[in-house]
Amino acid sequence: MATSSTDVPIGPSTPALEDPSAQLTTEDRVGLLRAMLLMRAIEERAMNLYRQGKVPGSFYDGFGQEAVSVGATWAMAAADRLCVLHRDLGAHIVRGVQPAAILSQYMGRAAGITNGRDGNVHFGDLRTGCVGMVSMLPDMMLVAAGMAMAFKLRGEQRCALTWFGDGSTSRGDFHEAMNWAGVQQLPVIFILENNQFAYSTPIKQQFAVNPVERAAAYGFPGVSVDGNDAEAMFEATRLARERAISGGGPTLIEAVTMRMHGHGAHDDMKYVPKALVEEWRQKDPIDRQSARLKELGVDVEALRQEVRAEVDAAAKKALAGPMPDPATATDRLFHPREAQEILLEDGAAPWSGFGS
């Protein structure tokens, strides 16, 4: 399994998954690559815009971890619900959020998903079945468990999914969510995105034993997956989803990966050994998926150019959009009783297996 920055074992050896490609058409496999390329291109653009002073506050990305969110989300059905975390832009892309809306969000423009109320990846587009994350980690695990609880109570065949980092596992809400999901055997998928660092803190200072080992002691399986392989992420999530919707309960998936950029744009990550970064650069998830598709004869370069053009256009559109009107700053504190009920709506579910 992957090398770790520490002496904490990176999860149990998990039985190899069946060949995921059995579940994926070439179109799916291109879709996975496309979403990863989009994620990277949008985040690179946003980083540039940040350097130009066009993205206020701080900027965080998921460079090198694209497979984790893209692969997992590819396995989610339209009626499923997600709480997307800060390294997981790919999930939004797969669910159908448009690049211009994302860049508008980063720049605090009126057309951003939160209309400028919240920044960077702190957003969830209601029309894609996603709840916007809060900063407090990992609070969203409980929200995901609660959505799953509602599905189970109503006898619906749907599931909820959320991500969280290695550092986030140290907080109480991790435990309350794991325990709740175990006791009620909820249709929820927890993805531990083990990128080996929490800000500057290496995993050996977060836990003595890999948290994926804990799943069993909550009454459900924990599996470790190569988080830099989008198809492996897809397959592990697909299986977890099947368990979930057939009443088999929760799954904890550890996506073993590496944070390849600083915690945020301001962080030079001096604290990470260079050799470790170098080693993981060889495992880039986009390179891996590109190689696969080249073997299948897909014109990856054309795809890259298409994505680049899409992001160029999106940036142009986003930059042309206005900032929010300050007169709206105190609107929408409370939802009026007489207004229509607002609930999360279904998102895109591009996997061919859903027959859409």
Place this chain on the structure above:
Amino acid sequence: MATSSTDVPIGPSTPALEDPSAQLTTEDRVGLLRAMLLMRAIEERAMNLYRQGKVPGSFYDGFGQEAVSVGATWAMAAADRLCVLHRDLGAHIVRGVQPAAILSQYMGRAAGITNGRDGNVHFGDLRTGCVGMVSMLPDMMLVAAGMAMAFKLRGEQRCALTWFGDGSTSRGDFHEAMNWAGVQQLPVIFILENNQFAYSTPIKQQFAVNPVERAAAYGFPGVSVDGNDAEAMFEATRLARERAISGGGPTLIEAVTMRMHGHGAHDDMKYVPKALVEEWRQKDPIDRQSARLKELGVDVEALRQEVRAEVDAAAKKALAGPMPDPATATDRLFHPREAQEILLEDGAAPWSGFGS
């Protein structure tokens, strides 16, 4: 192992402890019984005083669980520090708190340990090395871990101990404390007092897998012990303490027991199957220790009478004491800078092994 009210397994089968009596003189063994008898007699007296309206608020006891606190505390050295929970009056007794002070505490008298500021078992006598618990469960696990952290940082051969119930394991602070103790390999002993219910909630609604199984996934051992056997509790705690002070890190001890009274005096525990209570009545920890001592020729009846007399005298003394002066109600909100520093002091450590 013991029968449980549910289908959740009551902890792993733990290798049988060596015969604890090797560590205990007859005097120790009598001391254990004496402390358990005192605990029961004081709580029975308090329950009567409660019924007479002399104990304000509610009243909680540890009837049937006396071995858990008495046995464990018997293994603690004077310089060790404890956070004592609400079923664990025996710990206070072993550490040297006088029965009259306890009864004064229950009755909200000026001579109570908290001078009437807090009620029932929410107390810790500074002079016995005990931190008074807060109601919020299991917050004290973190406080105990913090004391242990200080001992480790200063290179002292001391340890900290705390108790908590099966229900308390569901809260985030359980996890944060377990994880902290595991990462830092602290000299702390966690005693999970599994009495099979949290108020009315049976353990199967608190966890899918017994939490003692989790210890391994935090990087330290978890052991199950017969919580109705004071000598077994002593021995498990003694071994855990040895590990702790020799740098071996934390231990989680599950004391398997049964709450034999309602959650509080007001609770008729209709929700507990009668047969279960009956079964556990056969395992009464005081009966068990009495039988042992009778075999050794100890006059247990005389001991009982001595204890009864002691509690009678204590009740008399407590009842004669005044209520606190209302004029003091707002005193001691802040400790004055110029006043002496107040820290926990050493408590009694009666075990013969300490040579005291």
Place this chain on the structure above:
Amino acid sequence: MSEMTYLRAISDGLRTEMRNDERVLLMGEDIGVYGGAFKVTDGFIEEFGADRVMDTPLAESGIVGTAVGAAVVGLRPVCEMQFADFVSCGFDQIVNVAGKMLYRQGLPVNITVRLPSGGGFSGGPFHSQNPEAWFMHSPGLKVVAPSTAEDAKGMIIASIRDPNPVIYMEHKNLYRRVKGEVPEGSYETPFKARVAREGDDLVVIAYGAMVHTALEATADLDGASIMVLDLRSLVPLDEQAILGAVQRCSKVVVVDEANYTCAAGAQVAALIAERAFEDLDGPVLRVASPDVPIPFSPPLEAAVLPSVERVREACRQLLEY
């Protein structure tokens, strides 16, 4: 109409709304089989089943956080904290997840959190708190605090129907002490203040249990005509009713059971000092608990909680002003 206690009125409201609306679900520790620490949900599990009267693990953050999740996919969870004091353990989920979701994301969070609060029965520092001001200071939460049986029912129903997170303060010391006529069936009490007694010389502004303390203290005070304004809702705060009462009476005593500093009463007094200064004919006096934990022992607790006597003194002082 039938007479019932404040406690039974809450039960009645919950039951009514659960019958009306299948989306309503109760969550909490020991609320099912046991019927709740105070028996508010006694008999509910028999009528509605364990799925809708859910005995949860001992985990306040879990209760609130999963309720938020259930709410955004269409349920209407009502969470019980066993005592208001334990809300500190679910604090983050309330203020950061539930409270900010609509403003940030446009997603309303329809949860109700019931907080059995307050002192007066030797509950001590951990079973007597009045934490409403923490939530008033956290944007995005409504905070209500009925004082009568009728309002207790009408406001629990209104809280459940309100699409926003509502912190519902129920004062333990009113549970069995206060009784009143309660309409049958379904009705809502608006989140507005109520004049508990008309008067012209002075107004006592209070909410929850303190409304009764205020009424008792001023029932017969040297013949003065004393208004008692029951706020009922703290967020939104009925500023119009407050300012109107000050305009009419010119003298104000604000009573609060919570600790003095930054309490609801501080907000009310500050509001008056800012917006009704010209109407004032004397200082805005406050009666509240001093800034200490609520002590256990009866003489100490009595010394700390606002008493009829202290309210009376404040009124007298102001009437003589």
Place this chain on the structure above:
Amino acid sequence: MSEMTYLRAISDGLRTEMRNDERVLLMGEDIGVYGGAFKVTDGFIEEFGADRVMDTPLAESGIVGTAVGAAVVGLRPVCEMQFADFVSCGFDQIVNVAGKMLYRQGLPVNITVRLPSGGGFSGGPFHSQNPEAWFMHSPGLKVVAPSTAEDAKGMIIASIRDPNPVIYMEHKNLYRRVKGEVPEGSYETPFKARVAREGDDLVVIAYGAMVHTALEATADLDGASIMVLDLRSLVPLDEQAILGAVQRCSKVVVVDEANYTCAAGAQVAALIAERAFEDLDGPVLRVASPDVPIPFSPPLEAAVLPSVERVREACRQLLEY
């Protein structure tokens, strides 16, 4: 004396006290190897070692709870919340364990909790909060909020030496913006208010970053003589200084960056309305953030945070009264 930023003054205070007293230990996320999210403890781990500059797990309840344990056996932990906003995750341990221990048990808890707070740089709803009022409303905690470099150092030292739990508010927007002469070596700033500028016609009462907003707003306001009172300490609140200022000026504007309802400013205004009514020559005006989460986008954030312009307007309105 040497000139340094507010940020460096905090570092200097921490370093000074760590050299003075071996019992002092820092705990927090990323404070060691990384030197802290804001670099307050940059270089500390090299000087004091990883045991005294402890990189903790990501667990705020854990940080506070273990600090309490360490304190009662003789250490003097200083906890850093990475942002003040995350204190909601350690809230229970602060208010219920640390805050009530001395009153209940006679056991002082000598911890300091540093909260990098406040907005002004597009931090958004979770990196801009000013949660001091929650703690002011929780008995047993001291709450301080320095506004200058000199006080930042003197108050962090005083907080560490104070045997009680102290919530130390450090405003992020002052970190690098505010500079000043700071005495060398060890000294303490008392938990008392400070006159930031003398004046007679009106007093602006503020603390933290708002002291600078107040000073700027009133530096030249139509020639009026305007006092600025920097509270510095919120608990204990320097009531004497507040009442003295009102007596002298008769007109008061209270400025608070936190959300309006039940803020520190509400307490100050309520205090004045109760105890200085006769000295008042006009309403007690308040400037604060409206009751919404602090939005991210610059125009929205600017519309919410109290500005120089809003303070100026309030002063003008009152001067013309």
